[in-house]
Amino acid sequence: MKNKSVLINIAVLLAALLVPVVIKAPYHLHIIILIIIWSIIGTAWNLLGGYAGQVSFGHAAFFGLGAYSAGLLKFHFDISPWWGVLLGPIIATLVSLPIGLICFRLRGPYFALAMLSLGEIFRLLFTNLSNFTNGARGVMIMPDITSKMFYYYISLFILVLTLFTTYRIVNSKVGYYLVSIREDQDAATSLGIPTTLYKNLALLPSAFFTGMAGAFYMNYVAFIDPNIVFNLSNVSVMVILVVMLGGVATTWGPTVGAAIYIFLGELFRATLGSANVLVFGVLVCLIILFLPNGIVGEMNTLKRLVRRKKGLPGGERNEFLRG
Amino acid sequence: MELFGQTVICGILLGGMYALIAIGMTLIMGVMKIINLAHGALVMVGMYVTYFCFQEFGIDPYFGMFLSMPVLFFIGCLIQKYMINRLVEVESILPENQVLLTVGIMLVLTEAARLIFKSDYRSVATGYSSSTVFLGGMSISVPMVIGFFIAMVFTFLLHLFLTKTDLGKSIRATSQDRDAATYLGVNASRITMITFGIGSALAATGGSLLLPLFYLWPDIGHLFTAKSFIITILGGMGSTMGAIIGGLILGMAESLGATYISMGYKDMVGLVIFLLVLLFLPGGFRSLAKR
Known part of the structure; x- marks a missing residue:
């Protein structure tokens, strides 16, 4: 069972590596890169919001901090914004410490x-500190590299890193602690789990990877302003919807969610004209009403139903993790 | 000194109108125990209904609100009955998906308004919109004064309704303990629906009172959602009196912040106070009064 899932993961990775060979059109690659960025943020959010059950409506803060660290490096010191991909997550993590406390x-x-x-x-x-952040005018950089393929591989690397780290955390002792906090915080405390400490341990990597996604976003899109990267509905709430659609507290949920979300968003934008966000909103309502645990989440339930009928064992660990 | 006085009075008047919107939210929160992020969007819809009445039929905003109230009451009942209520029965990992449903509702309402009225900034130009009265050296806007008094009248009526009538008592009972209220013969799901309707109607009233003062565009809802949250937390959840005090405090803090710090930081003052109260005074100012 375990070997099989490892093989599947490797196959998915290989397929992902081959994507730019097959898809050459820059617009299509652009959509895929956007999907990957949202998958990174979604996976990072899922660690805190899905597994630990601490639903954060403020992940835009970390995203924006990452993006601004990269942008301001270039803006003030003329250092390549790619260093921001290292600095951004560190700053986001440092800021997340007091926030967590x-x-x-x-x-x-x-x-x-x-x-x-x-x-x-x-x-x-960030809007009002205009001397430091250039205020609402935003930060613009001139990217050195314009090949979409390059950005694709960088973002894919970050996504793999995020997925791997999250997977390791979730399947360790810490992961079980986090799920126990989500299910019943008082019970977890009475069993001797230092809940505040472990919530912080979930927040730090979450902020780290969100910051990294932000810094990559700056490098890729090359223009940010506070209303783009710190936006409540387009970043903070969007990431929650991505995870909800894909599946809360599942490894692949955020990636699936991001793929469907961005794809449908683009499709609606192309076909429905000015009504696109309206249809999107209706879709959001329908998803939450009829697929409350997301696509990947409901898939497990379906599988479990099938298994129960056949009387086969399996999937216990997943069941336990998901409560 | 005159500047200070004017700032404080202006803040109190605005705060009274914010309070009316926040009372709507605190009622819904008290009975349903959910965070309603669509509340601002309901305010926005109420404002558009009043605006539409003014634009098409020339009905004064202060009369138009008597039309927008029943409309919003109806919309609120529908939203509660057919969307939020259904979610109570659905089982999911995170209870917060109710919050997300309200986000979805907010998106739908905002975009529907954008589709019908476009994103243009609109305003209601009445004869008294820009008129002021002078009190000593302080100039005070007339629509603010009228709005404040109407808001206070409505708050008083609501207080009477909640304390004197059977329906009001049922609402309070449901918000205190839903199960116990059900045992005592209160139809809790009907009460919840009516409460959502009343909350929405109050949002529409507050919005209509603010219409002569604010520009109107589809995204204005976010502003009111944030404000009514801050007020609700300041005043303590489910408390009408608390919401009034919270509204006055927020109004004053905003206008003092705008005058003495800077216009850009105006909204931040409220948010910082909100965080501080959330951390150090979790029951809101109501818990101070109880001590």
Whole structure:
């Protein structure tokens, strides 16, 4: 069983490596790169929001910090923004430390609201500190490399790194601790799990990879302003919807979710004209009403149903992880 | 000193109108225990209904709101009955998907408004829109004063409704303990629906009162969602009195921030206060009064 899933993962990776050989059109590659960026953020969010159950409405803060670290390196010091891909996640992680200390004092909806307001505070801060961040005019850079293929492989590398790290964390002792916190925080505490510490341990990698995605976004898109990267509905809420659609607390859920989301978004934009966001919103409502655990999440339930009928064992570990 | 006085009065007047919107949210939150991120969008829809009445039939915004209230009451009931209520029965890992549903509703309402009215900034030009009264050296805008008094009248009526009538008492009982209320013969799901409707109607009222003061565009909802959250947390969840106090505090903090710090940081002042209250005074200001 285990060998089989490893083989499948390797096959998926090989297929992903071959994508730019097959798909040459820059527009199609652009869509795929966007999908990968959202998969990275989604996977990072899923670690905190899906496994640990701490639904954050403020991941735009980390995304924007990553993006701005890369952009401001170029803007102020004329250092290549690619260094931002290393610096951005570090800054995002450092900022996430005090955020975690503050917000993990709160639970459930209160935590969500605190993160929401923190994300907004960062947006307003970066809009108003115009000497340092160039304010609402944003930061623009001239990219040295224009080949989409190059960006594709870089983003794919980051995604693989994120998926691998998340997978390792989730399937370690820490992962089980996180799930226990999601299921019942008081019970987890009474069993001797230092809940605040482990929530912070989930937040740090989450912020790290979100920051990395932000820094890559800056390098790829080459223009940011506070209303793009710190946006509440287009970043913070979007990432939650991506994960919800794909499957909360599943390894591949965010990637599947991002693929469907971006693809449908582009499709609607191309075919429906000005009604595209409206249809999108209707779709969001329908998904949450009828697929509450996302596509990958519901797939497991379906498989389990089939297995139960046939009386075959299997899937216990997954079941336990997902509660 | 006059500048200070004007700032404070202006903040109090605005805060009274914000409070009305926030009371709508706090009612919904109290009964349903969910975060309703679509509340601002409901305010926006209410404002557009009033705007439409003004534009097409020349109905004054202060009368138009009596049309937008029933419309929004109806919309709120529909949303609660056919969308949010259904989600209570669905089982999922994260209870927060109710919040996401309200995000979806917000998207639909905002985009529907954008489709019908376009993204243009609109405003209601009435005879009194820009008129002011002078109090000593302070100039105070007339629509603000009218809006504030109407908001206070509505708050008082709502208070009477919640404390004196059977329906109001049922709403309060449901928000205190849903199961116990059901045992005592309260039809909790009907009450929830009505509460959502009343909350939406209050949002529409607050929005209509603010219409002569604000520009109107489809994304204005976000602004009101944020404000009503801050107020709800400041005042303590489910408390009408708390929402009024929270509204006044937020209004004053915003206008003081705008006058003495900078216009750009105006919204940040509210958010910072919000975080501080959330951390150090989780029950809101109501918990101070109880001590």
